[in-house]
Amino acid sequence: xxxxxxxxxxxxLLLGAAACGDDTKAGTPADADSGTTLKLWTRAATExxxxxxxxxxxxxxxxxxxxxxxxxxxxxxxxxxxxxAKALPDLFASDVVFAPQYASQGLWLDITDKFNALPVKxxxxxxxxxxxxxxxxxxxxxxxxxxxxxxYNKDLFAKAGLDPEKPPTTLQEFADDARAVDxxxxxxxxxxxxGNCGGCNVFTxxxxxxxxxxxxxxxxGTESTVNGKAMADVFALYRKxxxxxxxxxxxxxEAGPTWLGALQSGKIGIAPGPAAxxxxxxxxxxxxxxxxxxxxxxxxxxxxxxxxxxxxxATSKHAAQAWDFLAWxxxxxxxxxxxAKNKGVPVRTDLxxxxxxxxxxxxxxxxxxxxxxxTPYAKNFNVTYNDPQSPWVTAFRGALFGDARKSLDDGATAxxxxxxx
Amino acid sequence: xxxxxxxALAILFLFPLAWSAFASVRTPSGFGLENYARLFxxxxxxxxxxxxxxxxVSVLTVGGTLVVSTLGGYAFGRFTFPGRDALFLLTLAILxxxxxxxxxxxxxxxxxxxxxxxxxxLSLVLIxxxxxxxxxxxxxxxxxxxxxxxxxxxxxxxxxxxxxTRIMLPAVKPGLITVGLFAFLTSWSxxxxxxILLNSTDKFTMMxxxxxxxxxxxxxxxxxxxxxxxxxxxxxxxxxxxVLQRSYVRGFMSxxxxx
Amino acid sequence: MTLLVDKRPAVSPxxxxxxxxxxxxxxxxxxxxxxxxxxxxxxxxxxxxxxxxSLHHWPLLGAPELNAPENYAGMADDELLATAAWFxxxxxxxVTVLLFGLSFGLALLVQHPGRGVGLLRTAYFIPAAVGFAxxxxxxxxxxxxxxxxxxxxxxxxxxxHGYVSWTSGSSGSALGSAVGxxxxxxxxxxxxxxxxxxxxxPVEVYEAARLDGASRWATFRRITVPLMRPTLALVLxxxxxxxxxxxxxxxxxxxxxxxxxxxxxxxxxxxxxxIELDLGSAAAISVVLLVVLILFNVVQLGMxxxxx
Numbered sequence: 001x002x003x004x005x006x007x008x009x010x011x012x013l014l015l016g017a018a019a020c021g022d023d024t025k026a027g028t029p030a031d032a033d034s035g036t037t038l039k040l041w042t043r044a045a046t047e048x049x050x051x052x053x054x055x056x057x058x059x060x061x062x063x064x065x066x067x068x069x070x071x072x073x074x075x076x077x078x079x080x081x082x083x084x085a086k087a088l089p090d091l092f093a094s095d096v097v098f099a100p101q102y103a104s105q106g107l108w109l110d111i112t113d114k115f116n117a118l119p120v121k122x123x124x125x126x127x128x129x130x131x132x133x134x135x136x137x138x139x140x141x142x143x144x145x146x147x148x149x150x151x152y153n154k155d156l157f158a159k160a161g162l163d164p165e166k167p168p169t170t171l172q173e174f175a176d177d178a179r180a181v182d183x184x185x186x187x188x189x190x191x192x193x194x195g196n197c198g199g200c201n202v203f204t205x206x207x208x209x210x211x212x213x214x215x216x217x218x219x220x221g222t223e224s225t226v227n228g229k230a231m232a233d234v235f236a237l238y239r240k241x242x243x244x245x246x247x248x249x250x251x252x253x254e255a256g257p258t259w260l261g262a263l264q265s266g267k268i269g270i271a272p273g274p275a276a277x278x279x280x281x282x283x284x285x286x287x288x289x290x291x292x293x294x295x296x297x298x299x300x301x302x303x304x305x306x307x308x309x310x311x312x313x314a315t316s317k318h319a320a321q322a323w324d325f326l327a328w329x330x331x332x333x334x335x336x337x338x339x340a341k342n343k344g345v346p347v348r349t350d351l352x353x354x355x356x357x358x359x360x361x362x363x364x365x366x367x368x369x370x371x372x373x374x375t376p377y378a379k380n381f382n383v384t385y386n387d388p389q390s391p392w393v394t395a396f397r398g399a400l401f402g403d404a405r406k407s408l409d410d411g412a413t414a415x416x417x418x419x420x421x
Numbered sequence: 422x423x424x425x426x427x428x429a430l431a432i433l434f435l436f437p438l439a440w441s442a443f444a445s446v447r448t449p450s451g452f453g454l455e456n457y458a459r460l461f462x463x464x465x466x467x468x469x470x471x472x473x474x475x476x477x478v479s480v481l482t483v484g485g486t487l488v489v490s491t492l493g494g495y496a497f498g499r500f501t502f503p504g505r506d507a508l509f510l511l512t513l514a515i516l517x518x519x520x521x522x523x524x525x526x527x528x529x530x531x532x533x534x535x536x537x538x539x540x541x542x543l544s545l546v547l548i549x550x551x552x553x554x555x556x557x558x559x560x561x562x563x564x565x566x567x568x569x570x571x572x573x574x575x576x577x578x579x580x581x582x583x584x585x586t587r588i589m590l591p592a593v594k595p596g597l598i599t600v601g602l603f604a605f606l607t608s609w610s611x612x613x614x615x616x617i618l619l620n621s622t623d624k625f626t627m628m629x630x631x632x633x634x635x636x637x638x639x640x641x642x643x644x645x646x647x648x649x650x651x652x653x654x655x656x657x658x659x660x661x662x663x664v665l666q667r668s669y670v671r672g673f674m675s676x677x678x679x680x
Numbered sequence: 681m682t683l684l685v686d687k688r689p690a691v692s693p694x695x696x697x698x699x700x701x702x703x704x705x706x707x708x709x710x711x712x713x714x715x716x717x718x719x720x721x722x723x724x725x726x727x728x729x730x731x732x733x734s735l736h737h738w739p740l741l742g743a744p745e746l747n748a749p750e751n752y753a754g755m756a757d758d759e760l761l762a763t764a765a766w767f768x769x770x771x772x773x774x775v776t777v778l779l780f781g782l783s784f785g786l787a788l789l790v791q792h793p794g795r796g797v798g799l800l801r802t803a804y805f806i807p808a809a810v811g812f813a814x815x816x817x818x819x820x821x822x823x824x825x826x827x828x829x830x831x832x833x834x835x836x837x838x839x840x841h842g843y844v845s846w847t848s849g850s851s852g853s854a855l856g857s858a859v860g861x862x863x864x865x866x867x868x869x870x871x872x873x874x875x876x877x878x879x880x881x882p883v884e885v886y887e888a889a890r891l892d893g894a895s896r897w898a899t900f901r902r903i904t905v906p907l908m909r910p911t912l913a914l915v916l917x918x919x920x921x922x923x924x925x926x927x928x929x930x931x932x933x934x935x936x937x938x939x940x941x942x943x944x945x946x947x948x949x950x951x952x953x954x955i956e957l958d959l960g961s962a963a964a965i966s967v968v969l970l971v972v973l974i975l976f977n978v979v980q981l982g983m984x985x986x987x988x
Contacts, residue, residue, distance in 0.1 A: 039621070044633055047465060068622045069465065071633045077954035081525050081617050083740035084959065085532040089620070105957060106741050196848055196937055250825065253845035255935055258826060260640025277640070314741055383956045388935040389760060389943055397939055421956070424796070427789050431803035437864060438806065440829055441818050493715030500708020508716055515723050516918075517973040519925055521950045522966040525959065526726030526733070549722035556715060581707050610811020613928075632813060635820070635932075642820075644827040651810075651818045658809040666802065674876045 108311030181269025211296030221378025494559020562596030599672030851941030877911025
C-alpha cells in the first residue's frame with residue numbers, strides 16, 4: 001500500500017516538473033488576427049468595461065476575446081492559484097496598484113519591444129505605464145482609468161445656503177461646507193468616508209497629501225513617510241469631522257462594500273469618491289451631483305489615478321494575438337467610441353477632450369485632472385495598503401479613532417517593513 | 422416552561438430563513454419578484470448553463486461519494502485487511518487540513534492529470550472532502566447490520582459483492598440517504614473550490630454567481646438580490662431535507678453512534 | 681483509477697462456499713481501493729506537495745529554491761500570526777463551549793417523543809440545509825444596518841439607539857456575529873448526533889437509577905454522560921477541529937476586522953498565499969496547523985480509550 005502511494009506521489013511530481021518546461025513562443029505580427037479565441041480575466045468591478053472592449057473588438061476582428069469576471073475580493077486568489085498551476089489566461093487585468101507585484105512575479109509577458117513600437121506610446125497614461133514596469137521592462141498597459149474626486153450634493157448645498165456652483169477649493173473649505181450641510185440635521189450628514197477600508201482611504205486621502213506637496217512614501221515604494229506633517233494634518237481634519245458627528249457614524253465601520261450605497265442615498269453633503277460613480281449615483285439619485293477636484297489643506301489639487309492595468313498572461317500561447325487586442329484597445333477608435341462614449345476616462349492623455357466629453361463639462365473636469373494626478377508605485381501595495389489586515393489599515397484607524405501620533409509613528413515603521421519585504 | 426423554551430428557540434432558528442425569504446420578495450414598492458428577476462436576468466446573474474453545471478456537479482459528487490463510501494464503508498465495517506486502520510485514520514485526517522492551501526496543491530494536481538477547469542475534476546475534489554463524513558457514516562452503518570444477515574447470504578452461495586448489493590445495501594439505506602444528502606448539500610452550496618478550480622464562465626456554478634452579487638459593483642451590495650440568491654439556493658436543499666427527514670434521522674441513529 | 685475499478689468484477693462471481701480467510705482479506709482491501717485511491721490521489725499527493733512547498737521559496741512561476749527552515753523560522757516573529765493564533769484559540773474555546781452547551785441543551789429538550797417534538801427537531805436542524813457560504817451571506821444581510829431586521833427590532837424594543845454595525849463595529853460584536861452564525865448553522869446538526877447518543881442508552885438503565893432514588897442531576901452525571909462518552913468525544917472533536925480551521929464566517933462577515941480582532945489562522949494562510957504570494961510560508965503554517973490538529977486528536981483519542 002505504502003509503496004503504491006509513494007510511486008503515485010513520485011510519478012505526479014515528475015509529471016509536474018516536466019510540465020513546467022515548455023516555453024511559449026510569441027507569434028509573428030502577420031498572424032496576429034488569426035481567428036484565435038483569447039481568454040481575458042478581470043475583476044467584477046471592471047467587467048462591464050472589459051466586455052465593452054471585447055464586444056467592439058470581436059465585431060471587427062477574427063480573433064475573439066472571451067471575458068471572465070471573478071468576485072473582486074477573491075480575484076487575487078484566483079490569479080495566484082492559476083499562476084501556480086501555470087494556467088494563466090491569455091490576458092488578465094488587475095488593479096493598477098497591484099501591477100508592480102504581478103510584474104515582479106513574472107505573471108505577465110515582457111512587452112517592452114511591442115509597446116515601444118506603438119506610435120502613441122508617449123500618450124498612454126504615464127503613471128499607469130510606470131506601474132506596469134519592473135526592472136525597466138514593460139509588462140502591462142492601462143485598461144481602465146478611474147480617478148478620485150469630490151462628489152457633492154448640489155441640492156443639499158443649496159439648502160444649507162452654500163453656492164452649489166462653488167465647490168470647495170481647499171480641504172479646509174471642504175470641512176466647512178460639510179459642517180454647514182450637517183447642520184441641516186435629521187438623517188443628513190456632512191460627509192462620509194471608508195474608515196475601515198484600506199483601498200478607499202488610499203484613493204481619497206492621498207490626493208490631499210499630494211496637493212499639499214507632501215507624500216506618503218518614497219517614489220520607489222520602499223519607505224513609508226506616513227508620519228509626515230501633510231498626512232497627519234489630513235487625518236486630523238477627517239478625525240475632527242468624525243468626532244463632531246459631521247461624518248456619518250457609519251464611516252467608522254465602512255469597509256468598502258456599502259460606500260457607494262451611502263453616497264447614493266442623497267443624505268451626504270460632500271465626500272471624496274471615485275469619479276466612475278458619477279453614472280451609478282445619478283441613475284439612482286434624485287438629486288443633482290456636483291464634481292470637484294480633491295484639494296490639499298490650503299489649496300492645490302490632485303487625484304489618485306486608479307483603475308486597471310492589463311497584460312499578457314505569462315503562460316499564454318497566443319502572445320501575438322493577445323497583443324493585437326491590447327494595441328487595439330489603446331487606439332483612437334477604442335478610446336473614443338468605447339471608453340469615452342460610455343462616459344469613461346480615456347487612457348490616452350491626448351484624448352482627454354473628445355467629441356463625447358464636451359457634452360458634460362464635469363467629464364472635462366475629470367479628464368483634465370489626470371495630468372495632475374499620481375498612481376503610487378510599490379511592489380507590495382496590496383499587502384501593505386489594500387488588504388484588510390494591512391499595516392496601513394491599522395495605522396489610519398489609529399490616526400482617525402485612536403492615539404494619532406503614536407499610530408502614525410508605529411505605522412511608518414510597520415509600513416516600511418511591509419514595503420521592503 | 423419546557424415547551425415554551427422549545428417553541429421560542431424554534432422561532433429563533435426559523436427566523437433567519439423566514440426573513441431571507443421575506444426580504445427576497447420585498448421591493449421598494451411592496452412585494453414582487455423583481456429581486457429574482459434581477460438575479461436571473463442581470464448580465465452577471467444566474468443563467469441556465471450555471472444551473473446545469475450546479476446540477477451536474479451535484480450529481481457527480483453524490484454518485485461518486487455514494488460509490489466510494491459504500492465500498493469503503495463495507496470494507497472498513499466488514500473486513501479486516503492490511504492497512505485498514507491506517508487508511509481509515511487517513512481518511513478522517515482530511516477534516517484537519519486547512520482548505521486554503523490544499524486547494525492550490527489540488528489545482529496544480531488537476532493540471533497534471535488534465536482535469537483543470539473541469540466539472541469532473543471539481544467533483545473529484547468535492548468527493549474527497551466528503552469522504553471523512555461519508556466513510557465514517559457508512560462504516561458504522563455496515564457494522565450495525567446483524568452478522569447473521571450477511572452470513573446467510575454468503576452461505577446461500579452469494580459472493581461478497583452479491584451479498585453487498587442484495588442484502589447489505591437495503592439494510593444500510595438510511596445511511597446511504599444521509600451520505601447522499603450531505604454530499605448534495607455541500608456540492609450544491611460550495612463556493613471556494615469552484616472559484617479556485619474553474620476558469621471559464623460557462624463552467625461556473627450558481628453559488629459563484631450568488632457570492633459575486635456581494636461585490637459585483639464595488640461599493641454597493643444589492644442585498645435584496647443577494648437574499649433572493651440565498652433563498653433560491655436554499656429551496657432545493659430544504660425540500661430534500663424535509664422529504665428525506667425520516668431516513669436521515671435513522672441514518673444518524675445507525676451511523677453516528679460511536680466515535 | 682480504471683485499473684483498480686476494472687478488477688472489481690473479479691470479486692463478484694458467486695462462490696459455492698465461504699472463502700478462506702486469506703482471500704477475504706484481499707477482498708476487503710479491494711473494496712477499500714477506491715477510498716484509498718481518492719485519499720491517496722486527492723489528499724496525500726497534494727498534502728505532500730504542500731509539505732514540499734513549505735521547505736522552499738516557491739514563486740508562482742519559475743523554479744522553487746530550497747530555503748528550509750526559513751518558512752518555519754519566519755513564523756516566530758510574525759506579529760499578525762501571533763494575534764491570529766491567539767484569537768483562533770479564544771474563538772475555539774468560545775464556540776466549543778457555547779455550541780456544545782446549546783446542542784446538548786437542544787438534544788435534552790427534544791429527546792423524548794411527544795406532541796410537537798418532531799417539529800421542534802426539524803426547526804433546529806433545518807439551518808444545516810443551508811450551505812455555509814449561503815448562511816454567511818444570509819447573516820450579512822440579517823445584521824446589516826441597510827436591510828437587516830435586527831437593528832430595527834432592537835430599536836423598537838428600545839434596546840438600541842442610533843447606528844450600530846454588528847459585523848465590524850467592535851471586536852466583541854464582530855466575534856458575536858460570527859459565533860451567532862455558527863451556533864445557528866451547526867447547533868441542530870450537533871444536536872442530532874448527540875440525540876442518537878442519548879437514545880442509544882437503554883431505558884432500563886435509567887429505570888434502575890430511578891428505583892435507586894438517584895436525582896435527575898445524579899442520573900445525568902453518573903449515567904448519561906459516561907455512557908455517551910464516545911458521542912461526546914466525536915462532537916467535541918468536530919467542533920474543535922472546525923473552529924481551529926474557521927475561515928468562511930470571518931471572510932464573508934467580518935473580513936477579519938475591526939483592527940484584526942477577528943483574523944483567524946486560516947485567514948493568515950490565505951493572506952500569505954494569495955496576497956503576499958508567499959506560497960512557501962503559507963504551506964509552512966498549514967503544516968504546523970495540521971500537526972497541531974493531529975496531535976490534539978491523538979491525545980483526545982488516547983484519553984478516550986483509557987477512560988472508555
